[in-house]
Amino acid sequence: MTQRTRLRWNGDAALRGTRAGAIRGLRLGAEHVLAESRKRVPIEEGTLERSGVATVDEQQLTAAVSYDTVYAVRQHEELTWRHDAGRTAKYLEGPMTEEADTVAQIIAAQLRRSLRG
Numbered sequence: 621m622t623q624r625t626r627l628r629w630n631g632d633a634a635l636r637g638t639r640a641g642a643i644r645g646l647r648l649g650a651e652h653v654l655a656e657s658r659k660r661v662p663i664e665e666g667t668l669e670r671s672g673v674a675t676v677d678e679q680q681l682t683a684a685v686s687y688d689t690v691y692a693v694r695q696h697e698e699l700t701w702r703h704d705a706g707r708t709a710k711y712l713e714g715p716m717t718e719e720a721d722t723v724a725q726i727i728a729a730q731l732r733r734s735l736r737g
Contacts, residue, residue: 638734641730641734641735645730646682646727648727649724650685652719653685654672654674657672660707662707662709668692672687673685673688685712685716
């Protein structure tokens with residue numbers, strides 16, 4: 621007995637879905653890192669914390685987390701400054717490193733979701 625199966629491959633749609641999943645994953649991953657870094661950012665008036673943003677370049681498939689005050693870099697790099705409990709220098713670098721596996725899982729989950737259709 622012969623059994624036949626016909627498969628129609630719609631590669632363009634699969635690539636579009638995968639790209640959309642990657643973009644969604646990047647956005648969620650960047651938002652996750654932003655949330656974690658906000659827990660550590662030095663806080664006096666909250667200006668630095670409020671300046672944090674997560675962005676995604678959909679063309680390049682890259683994401684970024686940044687803080688935009690004139691003192692953001694100095695606060696990040698100055699290891700000798702004292703901060704309130706739980707607040708620290710390297711408030712972005714720490715979460716970026718520590719949450720890398722979680723971010724990869726977030727992106728992978730969105731890619732899987734996009735492939736399910």
